[in-house]
Amino acid sequence: MKRVDDFRLHFGRQELVPIIIGGMGVDISTAELALEVARLGGIGHISDAMVQTVSDTRFDTKFVSQKLKQYKANVASSDKTGVHFNLAVLEEATRNHVGQAMEAKRGDGMIFINCMEKLTMNAPRETLRMRLTAALDAGIDGITLSAGLHLGSFALIEDHSRFRDAKLGIIVSSPRALAMFLRKNARLQRLPDYIVVEGPLAGGHLGFGIEDWAKHDLATLVDDVLAYLKAEHLDIPVIAAGGIFTGSDAAAFLEQGAAAVQVATRFTVTEECGLPDKIKQEYFKASEDDIEVNTISPTGYPMRMLKGSPGIGDGIRPNCEAYGYLLDANGRCAYIDAYNREVELHPTAKKVKVMDKTCLCTHMRNFDIWTCGQTAWRLKDTTRRAPDGSYQVLSAEHVFRDYQFSVEQKIALPPLA
Numbered sequence: 067m068k069r070v071d072d073f074r075l076h077f078g079r080q081e082l083v084p085i086i087i088g089g090m091g092v093d094i095s096t097a098e099l100a101l102e103v104a105r106l107g108g109i110g111h112i113s114d115a116m117v118q119t120v121s122d123t124r125f126d127t128k129f130v131s132q133k134l135k136q137y138k139a140n141v142a143s144s145d146k147t148g149v150h151f152n153l154a155v156l157e158e159a160t161r162n163h164v165g166q167a168m169e170a171k172r173g174d175g176m177i178f179i180n181c182m183e184k185l186t187m188n189a190p191r192e193t194l195r196m197r198l199t200a201a202l203d204a205g206i207d208g209i210t211l212s213a214g215l216h217l218g219s220f221a222l223i224e225d226h227s228r229f230r231d232a233k234l235g236i237i238v239s240s241p242r243a244l245a246m247f248l249r250k251n252a253r254l255q256r257l258p259d260y261i262v263v264e265g266p267l268a269g270g271h272l273g274f275g276i277e278d279w280a281k282h283d284l285a286t287l288v289d290d291v292l293a294y295l296k297a298e299h300l301d302i303p304v305i306a307a308g309g310i311f312t313g314s315d316a317a318a319f320l321e322q323g324a325a326a327v328q329v330a331t332r333f334t335v336t337e338e339c340g341l342p343d344k345i346k347q348e349y350f351k352a353s354e355d356d357i358e359v360n361t362i363s364p365t366g367y368p369m370r371m372l373k374g375s376p377g378i379g380d381g382i383r384p385n386c387e388a389y390g391y392l393l394d395a396n397g398r399c400a401y402i403d404a405y406n407r408e409v410e411l412h413p414t415a416k417k418v419k420v421m422d423k424t425c426l427c428t429h430m431r432n433f434d435i436w437t438c439g440q441t442a443w444r445l446k447d448t449t450r451r452a453p454d455g456s457y458q459v460l461s462a463e464h465v466f467r468d469y470q471f472s473v474e475q476k477i478a479l480p481p482l483a
Contacts, residue, residue, distance in 0.1 A: 070316050071470045075109075075303065075326040077233060077259065082175055083107040085316070085412040085469055086262075086305060086324035088269070088335055089180020089210060090437075091115025092340075093123065095330075097167040099338040102262075102462040104175030106470075107193050108396045109326075111210065112167055113180045114160060114197050116391055118151075121433055122160035124166075129356055130388050131156050137387040146386045147397030151187050153196045160200035168205040172345065176207035178233065183214025184271075184365040188393035195222040202226050209232030210262060213271055213365065215243060218412040224254055235260040239273030239287065260303045263291050269331055269439035272359065273365040279359060279368060284308050285322065292323050311441040313472035329469065331439035332448060345433055348372065350457035354443040362424045364392050364400035367415040372436040377429030381408055381418035389427035401425045427440030439448075448477050458483050 075084040087103050089095050089111035100110025118129035137149050167177055179201050187193040201209060211219050217238060223229050236258050238244045265284025266274055288306050295302055303325030310316050316327040333339055335346045356373050363369040384402045392399045401423040408418040429435045448460045460480050468478045
């Protein structure tokens with residue numbers, strides 16, 4: 067029986083352990099986690115979600131409070147069209163986050179950044195261009211384009227000096243989405259360096275409809291994408307992602323023809339992950355019934371999370387003056403509409419409940435939306451339980467090595483604490 071370590075991911079002359087850690091925001095995929103994975107020879111992602119908040123936390127900048135101060139007079143207004151991000155500040159925050167990680171990188175692996183198209187920020191094209199170019203300027207090894215079709219994203223950076231140097235990849239959930247991306251970017255004569263095929267068991271936002279996600283499976287999707295690439299005579303590494311819980315699961319996809327696997331759920335409960343320790347314990351304790359796919363994200367995508375997430379049903383006032391990452395080009399967000407509807411329906415209530423949408427910015431910033439993969443309920447089987455009932459938090463190296471070397475669906479428990 068083969069194991070993951072029998073395979074290698076090839077980018078030109080560079081060989082890597084074919085394990086990629088997915089980009090989890092806000093600062094859940096920390097620089098520390100990405101650095102450890104790169105040291106071990108794989109690829110670690112950081113996320114650029116709410117990067118100004120991340121900069122404030124890590125570099126003692128005051129970007130969020132400065133933005134709030136600038137637009138404070140608008141807090142009570144439902145019209146957010148005038149609330150904009152300072153692109154120079156966005157650039158500085160991105161360079162802070164990416165630059166420090168790249169300076170600290172050791173080992174033979176790589177560090178990529180996950181870039182969500184759905185972070186529209188009241189100026190989708192301008193802010194996306196700045197996020198991409200700033201990451202390239204700061205030396206990022208690669209960029210994974212996520213949460214959207216990204217049909218125009220390559221064009222935003224085609225004039226950048228690193229456009230053909232950095233690794234650029236796209237997340238898709240069907241051959242059709244991949245075909246659309248390739249057709250749109252054909253004139254650039256620049257293929258993606260890798261394709262992440264994300265299946266229906268992934269954590270966070272899903273690339274499927276709420277009614278049909280359960281009708282798909284990752285193995286079939288990977289086969290379909292591999293067949294499409296073969297028919298088009300394209301040689302692009304395919305990365306399987308979503309629900310890959312053991313090294314044996316991973317090895318099966320590598321034998322199927324995937325060049326690597328992308329995993330995340332098991333790394334949410336590692337020491338290097340940015341989730342607070344008390345929330346890591348919630349992940350360990352979760353049962354299969356505690357996990358749901360709902361439509362509360364204002365992005366329009368279904369989202370998988372723990373039902374106990376405190377952000378579900380919390381009618382917090384929209385905080386766009388401080389954040390505003392999901393404001394579209396017209397200054398609108400589905401949560402603002404839902405919140406205003408509930409306020410109008412309950413004019414005397416001190417606090418309303420908004421069940422159908424959530425203020426994703428504030429609640430992700432406060433770790434109140436506990437997104438997870440479908441296999442999160444199995445996390446308790448990967449560790450040891452202390453006499454006080456708590457579960458032992460793992461090291462990223464332990465989990466990475468377990469994926470790399472395990473066979474026969476075995477999971478290595480950590481050493482006794």
